[in-house]
Structures are given as structure tokens and as C-alpha cells.
Amino acid sequence: MPAAWALLDGGVALSDQQINSLARDAIQRASAGDFAAAEPLFAQVVDARPNSGQALHLLGQARLKLGRFAEAREPLERAAQFLPKEPAAQVNLAGCLSVLGAHVEALIALERATKLAPDNAAIAHNRGRALEALGRADEAEQAYNDALSIDHRLMPALSARAALLAARGDWAGALADLDMALTSKPDDAPLRLRRGELLLHQGDWMRGLDDYDARLDLPGHWSPGLPRWQGERLDGRLLVYHEQDNIESDAAMRDTLMLARLPGIDAAIQCSFKVAGWLNLPTVRRGDPLDGFAAAIALRSLPKVLDWTLQTIPSPPPLHLKAEPDERIGWFSTSDPPPNVAVERDPEHVARCRLVVGDDHAPTHLAAMLGIPTLIRLPHSADWLWGPQRGPSPWYRTLETLDGDAAEALVARTLRC
Numbered sequence: 001m002p003a004a005w006a007l008l009d010g011g012v013a014l015s016d017q018q019i020n021s022l023a024r025d026a027i028q029r030a031s032a033g034d035f036a037a038a039e040p041l042f043a044q045v046v047d048a049r050p051n052s053g054q055a056l057h058l059l060g061q062a063r064l065k066l067g068r069f070a071e072a073r074e075p076l077e078r079a080a081q082f083l084p085k086e087p088a089a090q091v092n093l094a095g096c097l098s099v100l101g102a103h104v105e106a107l108i109a110l111e112r113a114t115k116l117a118p119d120n121a122a123i124a125h126n127r128g129r130a131l132e133a134l135g136r137a138d139e140a141e142q143a144y145n146d147a148l149s150i151d152h153r154l155m156p157a158l159s160a161r162a163a164l165l166a167a168r169g170d171w172a173g174a175l176a177d178l179d180m181a182l183t184s185k186p187d188d189a190p191l192r193l194r195r196g197e198l199l200l201h202q203g204d205w206m207r208g209l210d211d212y213d214a215r216l217d218l219p220g221h222w223s224p225g226l227p228r229w230q231g232e233r234l235d236g237r238l239l240v241y242h243e244q245d246n247i248e249s250d251a252a253m254r255d256t257l258m259l260a261r262l263p264g265i266d267a268a269i270q271c272s273f274k275v276a277g278w279l280n281l282p283t284v285r286r287g288d289p290l291d292g293f294a295a296a297i298a299l300r301s302l303p304k305v306l307d308w309t310l311q312t313i314p315s316p317p318p319l320h321l322k323a324e325p326d327e328r329i330g331w332f333s334t335s336d337p338p339p340n341v342a343v344e345r346d347p348e349h350v351a352r353c354r355l356v357v358g359d360d361h362a363p364t365h366l367a368a369m370l371g372i373p374t375l376i377r378l379p380h381s382a383d384w385l386w387g388p389q390r391g392p393s394p395w396y397r398t399l400e401t402l403d404g405d406a407a408e409a410l411v412a413r414t415l416r417c
Contacts, residue, residue, distance in 0.1 A: 019045060022044055022045050023041075023042075023055065023058075025041055026038045026041035026042045026062075029041065030062060030065075035065040035066050038062050039059070039062040042055065042059040043059055045058075046075065053078075053082030053083035053086070053089065054083070056076070056078045056079035056082065057076070057086075057089050059072075060072045060073075060079055063075070064092065069099045070100065076093040077093060079092075079093070080109060085116060087113045087116040087117040087123065090109045090110065090116070091109070091110070091123060091126065093106075093109045094106040094107075095126070097109065103134050104134065106133075107130040107131065110123060110126055110127045111127070120150070121151035121154045121157065122147070122154070124143050124150065125143070125154060125156055125160065127146075128140045128143030128144040128161075132160070140164060141164050144157045144160055144161040152180070155185060155188075155191075158177040158178070158181040159178070159181055161174075162177035162194065163194075166198055171198060171201075175198055178194060189217040189218050192214035193215045195208075196209070196211030196213075196214065200212060200384035201384045203387050205309055206309075208384070209303060209304035212304070213301055215243075216298065216301070223241070223298075224286075224290060225290075226290060226295055226296035227296070228297065229295035229296060229297040229305065231305045236292055237268060237293050238265060238267040238295055238296070238297065239268060239270060239284070239290060240267050240270065240297055240298075240299060240302070241270040241286075241298060242271070242299050242300075247285075247286050248272045248274070253271070253272060253274065254360065254362045254365055255300065256269060256271045256275050256279075257278075257316075257366060258395065259385075260279065260299065260317050261314040261315065261317060262314075262317070268281075268282040268283060269283045269284070270283070270285070270286055272285075278366065279317055279318075281318070303385075310394050311394065316368075316396060319370065321366075322351065323351050323370040324352055325351075325352060325353060325354040328342075328352055329341060329342070329344065329353060329357065330343065330345075330349070330357065330372075331343035331357050332347065332358030332359065333358050334359060347366075350370070350372070351370055353372055354372070355373050356372050357377075358375075360376060360377075360386075365396075368393075368399040369396065371397070373398050374398055374399045375402055377403075378401050378403065380405075382404075390402060
């Protein structure tokens with residue numbers, strides 16, 4: 001058979017002209033975003049020209065666009081071999097390998113790309129991501145530094161380095177990176193949310209709460225479909241809702257107990273059936289008709305709209321329950337209780353406990369609302385609502401917060417009670 005002809009799987013011979021026509025058609029479809037139609041055409045070209053690095057690269061890219069990462073790996077690996085001087089072939093292979101969890105192999109491909117294009121900021125950033133995935137945080141930070149030395153406004157590298165700096169406690173450095181990233185994309189909701197969370201974790205509610213509300217603009221964020229309340233006077237009731245998908249989850253119940261503080265406001269709390277039985281407040285269930293409601297606000301937006309600070313938090317809402325303590329100690333923590341101390345672990349019996357120790361969960365909050373002396377263990381990454389200080393809490397008059405890793409102090413404090 002002449003060299004200008006190739007044989008496909010079906011045994012049909014194609015000329016170079018026909019193969020080139022297939023390739024042009026595939027490229028046109030891919031350029032129009034129709035990767036589903038382009039992919040089988042690229043596959044035919046690769047069948048006809050199995051050693052064509054460009055054809056293999058295009059086939060792999062089409063499969064990446066279709067989310068078929070496992071199938072994209074083989075043509076991209078071959079393309080990288082046939083195109084050893086093409087940085088894009090190495091980068092696309094690395095991207096595919098990263099998605100598949102092959103971070104060591106991805107880093108090797110990116111090292112090759114770096115040698116080919118040492119002044120490419122995006123490649124340096126991708127090296128950082130691969131290193132971070134391998135747990136090599138210091139090297140990842142240096143890779144992000146390299147990327148930003150080439151392009152000091154590269155938003156993905158600024159965002160990634162900010163996360164590393166925040167993780168090691170360099171709040172100022174992290175905020176500086178996020179500020180710089182936001183100069184390029186001032187309305188970027190994920191960036192604003194991250195900056196808000198950093199500020200709030202430092203106790204800076206004045207600056208942090210505005211940015212924290214950017215979470216409400218993220219795709220897929222649940223809301224009840226009512227106008228968003230910003231503190232204005234209403235010609236109807238206010239619906240206060242939580243943002244968790246599962247209204248029965250501990251996180252949803254915990255947020256409701258902690259944040260449903262609405263003195264003097266005509267509002268109803270959207271909450272689970274269990275929490276509705278505890279709260280002496282108007283409540284509705286998710287899915288109930290919303291006739292008569294003029295607007296809605298997320299529980300976690302109340303501090304912003306009502307101008308709360310850690311010094312001005314309103315009192316907790318009233319409860320139907322009453323504390324009837326006996327000699328029990330409630331233990332709702334993943335840590336072990338002191339030896340030879342009988343503990344109550346059933347959340348239904350919280351009201352009968354004379355002391356409660358727990359993590360940041362609904363039963364612990366319920367105990368504090370009932371006025372029971374309560375110790376709560378908070379991790380290093382505790383919810384920003386608690387503030388940066390530990391000790392007596394402004395949220396509940398009988399609650400004390402402790403560092404989660406202060407096991408000895410927790411045992412001693414428990415035994416003193």
C-alpha cells in the first residue's frame with residue numbers, strides 16, 4: 001500500500017487528503033466547542049497516524065474537555081513523548097495526571113515543561129499545585145513565589161499562596177495576597193469569601209462580615225427565593241433560614257441555636273422539627289408555604305445586618321425546655337472523659353446534666369442555652385463566630401471555651417466541677 005494511504009480499523013484505506021480533511025473537520029468542531037463530535041474524528045486521525053504527536057495531543061485535549069480523564073491519559077502520554085519540545089503537551093499531560101491523582105508523574109511532566117518555558121508563570125503555578133498535593137508545602141510556596149516573580153498579579157498563584165500562608169498562621173501575608181488578587185477581580189465571590197473568613201478568624205468583624213456575605217453569591221448556594229433582607233423596614237414577616245442542604249444536620253441545628261437571636265423583630269426561624277420543639281419562637285419547616293413573608297436572611301448574615309460585635313451579641317432565644325440537673329456529666333466530645341467518671345452521652349438527657357463537656361455541636365449549645373455550666377472544645381480552625389480568644393464566652397453566660405488540644409486542662413476543669 002502506498003505511504004500516502006492509511007488503513008482504519010474497518011479496513012477502509014484513507015488517503016493523506018482524506019486524513020487531513022478529517023483533521024480540519026475535527027479542529028473546526030473543537031474550536032466551536034463541540035468536543036463530543038470532534039473526539040471521534042480525532043480518534044480516526046490517530047488510528048490513521050498513530051505516531052502523530054499533534055493528533056495525539058488534540059485527541060487527549062478533546063477527552064479532557066469531555067471529562068474522560070482516564071481515556072485522555074494514554075494519548076497525552078504518547079503526545080508528550082512525540083512532542084518533547086512542546087510545553088503545552090507536558091502541561092496538558094500534567095493536568096490529566098493531577099486529576100487522576102498521579103501527582104508524582106504530574107510533577108515530572110511539569111519539570112519538563114519548566115525547562116522548556118522557564119519564564120511561564122502558569123507552569124510555575126501548576127508546579128506549586130502538584131507539590132502541594134504531595135504535601136511538600138514549603139516547595140509549593142516557593143513555586144508560587146516563582147510564578148509571582150514572573151507575573152505578580154497571577155490570581156491563581158496569589159490565591160494558592162494565600163491559603164498556604166494562612167495555614168501556617170501568616171495572616172498578614174495571606175491577606176496581602178488576597179488583596180492583590182482582588183485588585184484584578186474585585187467581584188470574585190470565592191476570593192472575597194476567603195478574605196472575609198481570614199479577617200473574621202482574627203476577630204475583625206468590621207471588615208470581614210461584608211466579604212463573608214459573598215458566599216451568598218456562589219453558584220448553588222441555597223436560598224428560599226425571597227428578597228434578601230438588608231435591615232430595611234418590612235411590610236411583612238422576615239424568614240430566617242440556615243444555609244445547609246440538610247435541615248436535620250447537626251451543623252444546621254447548631255447554627256440555629258447559636259444565631260437565632262432576634263429581639264423585637266417579627267420573624268420566623270426555618271429549622272428542623274427537633275429544634276422547633278426546643279425554641280420558644282415562631283418556626284417554619286423548609287417546604288412550608290411562605291405567604292406573608294416579605295424577605296429572608298441567612299442565619300450567618302445576622303451579625304452583619306444587625307451590627308453585632310463580640311461585645312454586643314444579643315441574649316440567646318427562649319426555650320421550651322428547662323434544666324433539671326442531677327449528678328450527671330454530659331459528655332458530647334470525641335475526646336475521652338476522665339477515668340472513673342460516669343458520663344451521659346445521650347443528647348436527649350442534656351437538661352438533666354449538672355455539667356456538659358462537648359465539641360462544637362448542637363447538644364453542647366443546648367446545654368449552654370439552658371444555663372448549664374458548659375465546657376466546649378474548639379479546634380485550631382474553629383468557627384470564626386467564637387472569636388480568637390478562649391475562656392468565658394460572650395455567646396452564653398455559663399459557657400467556657402477551651403483549646404481542643406488542651407486535654408489535661410479539660411480533665412482538670414471537669415474534675416473541679
